[in-house]
Amino acid sequence: MPPSKTRRSARPGRGNHAKEAEVPTGKQAVLYARVSSREQEREGFSIPAQQACLKKYASDNGFAIVQEFIDVETAKKTGRTAFTQLLALLKKKGAKAPVVLVEKTDRLYRNLKDWVALDEMRVDVHFVKEGIVVSEESRSSEKFIHGIKVLMAKNYVDNLSEEVKKGMHQKCEEGHYPGMAPIGYLNVREGGRSLLATDPERALLVRNLFDLYDRGEHSIDDLAEYAQQSGLRGKKGGLLGSAVIHNALRNPLYAGQFHWGGKSYVGNDPALITWALFERVQARLDGHPYTRGRSHDFAFAGLVTCGHCKGAVTAEIKKEKYVYYHCSTRCQREAFVSEAKLAAMFAAAVRPLKLPEDVREAFLASLKDSRRDIEVDVRARTVAAQARLERVTRLINAAYEDKLEGRIDDAFFNSKRSEWETQRAEAAEEIQRLTRVSAKSLDTAIYVFELANRAYDLLISREPRDQRRLLEILLSNSVLAEGKLTVTFASPFDQLTEPTTGPETENGDPGSPDRRHSVWSGRQDSNLRLLGPKPSALPG
Numbered sequence: 112m113p114p115s116k117t118r119r120s121a122r123p124g125r126g127n128h129a130k131e132a133e134v135p136t137g138k139q140a141v142l143y144a145r146v147s148s149r150e151q152e153r154e155g156f157s158i159p160a161q162q163a164c165l166k167k168y169a170s171d172n173g174f175a176i177v178q179e180f181i182d183v184e185t186a187k188k189t190g191r192t193a194f195t196q197l198l199a200l201l202k203k204k205g206a207k208a209p210v211v212l213v214e215k216t217d218r219l220y221r222n223l224k225d226w227v228a229l230d231e232m233r234v235d236v237h238f239v240k241e242g243i244v245v246s247e248e249s250r251s252s253e254k255f256i257h258g259i260k261v262l263m264a265k266n267y268v269d270n271l272s273e274e275v276k277k278g279m280h281q282k283c284e285e286g287h288y289p290g291m292a293p294i295g296y297l298n299v300r301e302g303g304r305s306l307l308a309t310d311p312e313r314a315l316l317v318r319n320l321f322d323l324y325d326r327g328e329h330s331i332d333d334l335a336e337y338a339q340q341s342g343l344r345g346k347k348g349g350l351l352g353s354a355v356i357h358n359a360l361r362n363p364l365y366a367g368q369f370h371w372g373g374k375s376y377v378g379n380d381p382a383l384i385t386w387a388l389f390e391r392v393q394a395r396l397d398g399h400p401y402t403r404g405r406s407h408d409f410a411f412a413g414l415v416t417c418g419h420c421k422g423a424v425t426a427e428i429k430k431e432k433y434v435y436y437h438c439s440t441r442c443q444r445e446a447f448v449s450e451a452k453l454a455a456m457f458a459a460a461v462r463p464l465k466l467p468e469d470v471r472e473a474f475l476a477s478l479k480d481s482r483r484d485i486e487v488d489v490r491a492r493t494v495a496a497q498a499r500l501e502r503v504t505r506l507i508n509a510a511y512e513d514k515l516e517g518r519i520d521d522a523f524f525n526s527k528r529s530e531w532e533t534q535r536a537e538a539a540e541e542i543q544r545l546t547r548v549s550a551k552s553l554d555t556a557i558y559v560f561e562l563a564n565r566a567y568d569l570l571i572s573r574e575p576r577d578q579r580r581l582l583e584i585l586l587s588n589s590v591l592a593e594g595k596l597t598v599t600f601a602s603p604f605d606q607l608t609e610p611t612t613g614p615e616t617e618n619g620d621p622g623s624p625d626r627r628h629s630v631w632s633g634r635q636d637s638n639l640r641l642l643g644p645k646p647s648a649l650p651g
């Protein structure tokens with residue numbers, strides 16, 4: 112599609128008013144429009160409608176549209192070529208990249224990967240219908256509102272894939288590891304399903320790691336070095352750090368067993384090592400006092416990293432009832448911290464979080480928008496699954512009649528029927544799955560709403576185990592060093608805090624506000640203002 116000429120009556124004065132047509136003056140912009148296969152027949156979603164909306168905005172705001180990127184998704188073709196081209200253009204132009212005009216968040220971000228890709232470009236994006244401008248200079252409030260949508264979208268995508276994982280339970284029962292092949296294995300397709308096969312290039316190297324560790328002469332760090340020297344790399348070619356090596360040594364899959372969804376299964380995939388070797392290695396790993404304990408049973412395990420060695424902070428029970436957290440690696444430089452103390456430090460860390468009054472309305476509207484977008488997606492997926500269900504049911508019935516009338520033989524009928532029955536079961540399962548995903552997304556919306564309003568209150572009123580779920584939404588990273596907890600807020604909650612977070616804020620020092628760009632301008636007091644959410648105001 113050729114670049115369209117836009118009216119330039121509203122262009123800002125840049126002194127360049129003589130030249131015509133060829134070189135557009137004003138701020139350069141590109142427009143991106145997308146319509147999904149599901150939306151194509153629906154009114155108001157069409158490409159021309161989006162183009163008209165964006166062109167009017169450009170004209171009203173002095174943008175010259177230099178290129179248009181249009182994606183029309185079809186049911187068969189899933190890749191978005193125009194979006195890819197848009198990314199390529201932005202990358203090429205670098206600092207001189209034009210502004211991106213798009214109708215709504217969901218036009219641009221079909222999934223989280225899109226968000227990350229565009230976010231890394233650091234280009235200015237105008238979400239025209241939502242009235243949001245995302246740029247380096249954007250106000251925190253705009254970043255926050257935008258971040259809420261991204262958070263909700265990410266959560267939804269995660270929930271979808273999590274539900275799919277549950278469907279993998281069946282595969283586990285049959286002894287096949289349902290996940291991505293760990294290093295040393297490859298995922299191969301066999302008879303329409305994905306199975307594990309040994310990786311001819313890496314399997315031996317993985318076995319050597321076990322053998323070397325079993326000798327007791329090598330530390331995990333030594334093994335990481337060995338991996339590096341022997342050319343053992345990750346799937347994407349990256350170096351394997353100590354944490355990855357440690358995880359590999361802990362993975363019973365290599366010895367013919369695996370864990371999935373909190374359960375243990377006997378594997379039918381090829382083993383790389385004997386069970387005896389695996390057990391010896393576990394004993395050696397356990398022999399170190401700091402690796403004992405089943406970490407997933409503790410509220411905050413895996414949520415915090417050690418500030419000295421970057422290892423995970425895990426927990427164990429002392430005197431049969433007290434839960435203590437400590438560094439899981441050998442570093443031993445961090446003292447034990449009780450669960451109560453850790454919970455208190457988390458609470459103190461989230462205390463500076465505050466939702467300014469003037470953003471409340473926009474925040475709520477944004478959450479409701481997200482909810483609606485998710486519901487639209489859930490509904491469309493459900494309709495599609497229902498259609499598949501009905502289709503295979505018809506096929507089964509028709510084939511049954513064909514068989515009765517002797518038009519097809521038993522063998523053909525049976526093979527077809529089992530294939531269709533599988534499809535029917537899958538479609539039925541997906542419908543149930545979508546119902547759960549929808550409910551989960553509503554939960555998240557409520558959590559996000561409450562967290563933004565009164566994170567501290569919410570946190571201290573919960574048991575540690577329930578605190579974890581809130582903290583997972585709220586924080587991207589927590590580091591324990593010298594007995595102090597330093598947290599990094601996840602987007603978009605990072606926009607709601609003072610520049611300094613963590614225990615340092617407790618002693619009254621507000622920190623130097625010039626280090627970070629995103630400080631609320633409207634902020635006056637350092638106390639958390641309690642804004643109790645009205646149930647009627649909750650999204651959904």
Ligand SMILES: [Zn+2]
Nearest residue numbers: 417420438442
């Ligand atoms: Zn450590």
